[in-house]
Amino acid sequence: MTEALARLRALCLALPEVTEKVSHGEPTWFVRKVFVTYADQHHDDRVAFWCAAPPGTQEELVATDSTRFFRPPYVGGRGWVGVYLDVDDVDWDEIAELVTDAYREIAHPNR
Numbered sequence: 001m002t003e004a005l006a007r008l009r010a011l012c013l014a015l016p017e018v019t020e021k022v023s024h025g026e027p028t029w030f031v032r033k034v035f036v037t038y039a040d041q042h043h044d045d046r047v048a049f050w051c052a053a054p055p056g057t058q059e060e061l062v063a064t065d066s067t068r069f070f071r072p073p074y075v076g077g078r079g080w081v082g083v084y085l086d087v088d089d090v091d092w093d094e095i096a097e098l099v100t101d102a103y104r105e106i107a108h109p110n111r
Contacts (some may be wrong), residue, residue, distance in 0.1 A: 008099070012035075036049055053081045
């Protein structure tokens with residue numbers, strides 16, 4: 001297991017009622033529904049994760065820094081954001097915020 005996966009897993013599993021299952025061959029975290037999925041070279045040669053995001057977040061992050069953020073396949077049309085984990089300067093505080101926001105989007109969608 002990579003360090004990035006271990007850190008992402010710890011962030012996800014620290015949240016209430018989260019479970020982990022393998023979905024489409026990748027570790028995926030659920031709170032009723034999927035909120036984060038790991039992507040180990042799933043559609044390209046990059047290591048990343050995809051997560052639910054509040055409206056407008058995907059567009060803002062990709063426009064701000066497309067070397068770290070992207071529109072993931074399948075779920076990008078629903079506003080999910082992709083985050084590369086194979087960059088030199090992974091900001092784990094920012095990733096913790098993104099994971100928490102993703103959790104809230106799925107666990108409490110009407111808040």
